[in-house]
Amino acid sequence: MAATRSYHHGDLRRAIVSATLEVIRSDGVAAISLRDLARRAEVSHAAPAHHFKDKAGLLTAIATEGFELLADTLAAVPADAARRLREVGARYVEFALNYPAHFEVMFRPDLLHGDDPELTAAKERASRALYSGVEDLPADRRGPDVQRTGLAAWSLAHGFATLQLSGSLPPLDDDPAETFRKLVDDHPSQRSYGRPPLEG
Incomplete structure (x- = not known):
């Protein structure tokens, strides 16, 4: 598994948004899961919830x-x-x-x-x-x-x-x-x- 990336606060938020947009374009809104987004952005499972609740x-x-x-x-x-x-x-x-x-x-x-x-x-x-x-x-x-x-x-x-x-x-x-x-x-x-x- 890839190592967790080091992001500045704003970069991490942008990375999660970008990963979400990619999922929506390819699979639709229903396919979104915070855990999967964390994996795609290579951050901790808690990171998306920390930024977006x-x-x-x-x-x-x-x-x-x-x-x-x-x-x-x-x-x-x-x-x-x-x-x-x-x-x-x-x-x-x-x-x-x-x-x-x-x-x-x-x-x-x-x-x-x-x-x-x-x-x-x-x-x-x-x-x-x-x-x-x-x-x-x-x-x-x-x-x-x-x-x-x-x-x-x-x-x-x-x-x-x-x-x-x-x-x-x-x-x-x-x-x-x-x-x-x-x-x-x-x-x-x-x-x-x-x-x-x-x-x-």
């Missing part, structure tokens, strides 16, 4: 990191970008495909400590970045209910990303984010209603 604490840390990464991704969309809300949706899709293990955990409240303050703050930051695309629309284009329009936009991007990750979509001719942009541009609601949720 329990499995839910570990997954909460990963979800928190995921929401922070999502917020950073969405905040990077220029404020003056053409059709900004559509671009926010496309970046959401890109995030999901670039960070599939985080994405799998982030929207599983049954696995998390929902009252964790860091998780709450990260979720709120990501939500503000997501809804900013709606709020930036002229009043006559965002509709009377910003939350409802934002929910429609989020559902469209999240659903597309989830279908792509699960392998449920047919083969795409383009990069998934570009396909998403084209779907929004070509949707019949453009012609029927003129202002689909992600037009911006």
Whole structure:
């Protein structure tokens, strides 16, 4: 058996998170066990529990990191970008495909400590970045209910990303984010209603 590695405090926490993300990518969330993670990271069996208390604490840390990464991704969309809300949706899709293990955990409240303050703050930051695309629309284009329009936009991007990750979509001719942009541009609601949720 390999000797236990010597980690600085922060490095050990990162090593456990990285090992967890690897397990999620290869085998799914159900395969996670703190004892197995300790073996993978070559640390003592007590190390994961010392840093995260329990499995839910570990997954909460990963979800928190995921929401922070999502917020950073969405905040990077220029404020003056053409059709900004559509671009926010496309970046959401890109995030999901670039960070599939985080994405799998982030929207599983049954696995998390929902009252964790860091998780709450990260979720709120990501939500503000997501809804900013709606709020930036002229009043006559965002509709009377910003939350409802934002929910429609989020559902469209999240659903597309989830279908792509699960392998449920047919083969795409383009990069998934570009396909998403084209779907929004070509949707019949453009012609029927003129202002689909992600037009911006």
